[in-house]
Amino acid sequence: MKNVLAVALGILSAIGGFVDIGDLVFNTQAGAIFGFQLLWVVVVGVVGIIVYSEMCGRVSAVAKRPVFDLVRERTGFGAGLMTLVASEVVSLMTCAAEVGGVAICLQLLSGLPYRFLILVAISGLVLCSWILPFDWIERIFGYLGLGLLVFAVAAIKLHPDWGEVGRGFVPGAHSGGSLMVYLYFVVGLLGAAMTPYEVYFYSSGAVEDGWGVRDLGLNKVTTMIGYGLGGLLSLALMIVAAVLFLPRGISPEFLGTPPLAAEHVLGQVGLLLALVGILFAVGGAAIETSFSGAYNLAQFFGWKWGKKERPAGAARFTLTWIAMFGLAMAVVMTGYDPVKLTEYSVIFSVVALPLTYLPILLVANDPSYMGTNVNGRLANTLGILYFAIILAISISAIPLMLLTHGGQG
């Protein structure tokens, strides 16, 4: 019974932690422009992250080392360094966007000045990361991120035409805009769902949590049910935007726009749950990106790493995640719009996806690390299929972004 509870709590934490600022921005914009016509992309993206997260978790549980730790010895110094640089740049951009998102949420809740709230946000995030043990960070930010469930409730209460919604799961129509804009959002939605920092963090987190071969089932359940249900939140954001924003010609340019939808359907309570949910989902993502940057750097150079070492026990690792927050703060302090920054970070993350995902596929197939737990036929079929998808969107991301002026058409 206790085990079932632990698993359930893990799933809840995964749901609340699924959505980050990239998902918020792209899913809401996609719904406001194309209505239900891009719902199928969310499903594709969710399955993709499940496939690769499961691989990452399995590697950690069996090899007792995170995926990134094994990248350099598996692919060599040069290739490993390229993967490192790509993932560090993307992690930093994403971290800055998430920190900006936290500051905006705080502003919508408190009315205090934005730049002051950036300092508050960074202080809060650094303090949480310093003081709290790893599993507490996962829990607090994961559970409070569940405030986003208000969007699922709102989606249902808006009584969309469920027939139309169903048709949105079949790709085809793009009556909301040109084909190029449609494809841009396909790329953006997939990129927002399959962020590399998430799988690397998940992998290191599994080692922090001390996973072993006995946890392979837990890994499958957490990724499939946790991320699957988390994907429902992305769908809800798109549906709500489709019903509320599209008919009014509202194009969501601000982080404050999705909460408006929650407020419209569910009043003050809806608004506050939405704001708190976004705050912690995005805040949790800020910590994940900063730590992902620190994990990857430490693991490439072979340093001691991990929250379990306590700050002084892994000094260079600690300084790295603090530096990530510091750099993120510097970027956001310039006043650059966090929503625009989010769009760029998602697109660049897509460009780097092949470089960041290929090592996962290689390591998960390597019997010298995995023993009998190498990828089975299903994992490899899906893994290779998704790698092909990743290559396609990686090549087309920047051309589409330029052609459509960032989705403006």
Added chain:
Amino acid sequence: MNQTTDVDLALGILDHQLVDSEGNNCGKVDDLQITGLDGDSPEVEEILVGGNAWRSRGRLGRLAARLSGNAVHVPWHEVEAVSSVVALRRPAAEMRLNRGDEHWAALIRKLPGS
């Protein structure tokens, strides 16, 4: 173990994780010093860790080397065992590894809760 096998072994552990006698990470095998390659009894002299050990690892390696200090030389006889990681006989500090952590830990320890 004859010397040829030692060299084969060493080449296989390039970029692998080094772990000291207390189980702590202490860098990766960044380069190897092998002598007598042109003769008939090549010997692995030592493992090079960090710093300008990356000099020989391609263009990116040279750039990385320029940004760091001197490599640490770990004599081959310090190697206890080779599996998925390379286990060393002694604690990191005794072999002058993990100096980076020691250097910065002094600063971090000044803060509460470290």
Added chain:
Amino acid sequence: MRIGAWGLLVLVLLTGCGDRGEMDAAALSQQAKALQSVAAEGALLAHDAASGKSTGVYSGEHSAELRGAAAQIAASLEAATTTPGLDPTRRRLAVLGTQVTSYLDRIRDAPRSEDRAVGQRLAVSARRIQTLGRSLT
């Protein structure tokens, strides 16, 4: 390396980062769409505030963001030049932009009792902008 950086700069400039002086029908239509979106969102916000669904802080902060966007669009419409055929439309849009900006100011500054009226005015403005925008395509 150096060519890459310059090439990137050229690309960035080519993709356009905002207001250019000369606007054609497509650019005007874009501005109209953006302005209509801001007005419509402001109308929704104002109606919710009137119905007590919002909090003072949120409607104040979010309307300020919308107001900033509206002011920027109005300013670029004012400063822009266009063909003689399109100029009346441009001017009308610029005026509407200024109106929307002042209505959005009211959400923050005025008492709640005024919110419903402000919302209606914003909704009317949004429809007018939409009509103008449609005439451009």
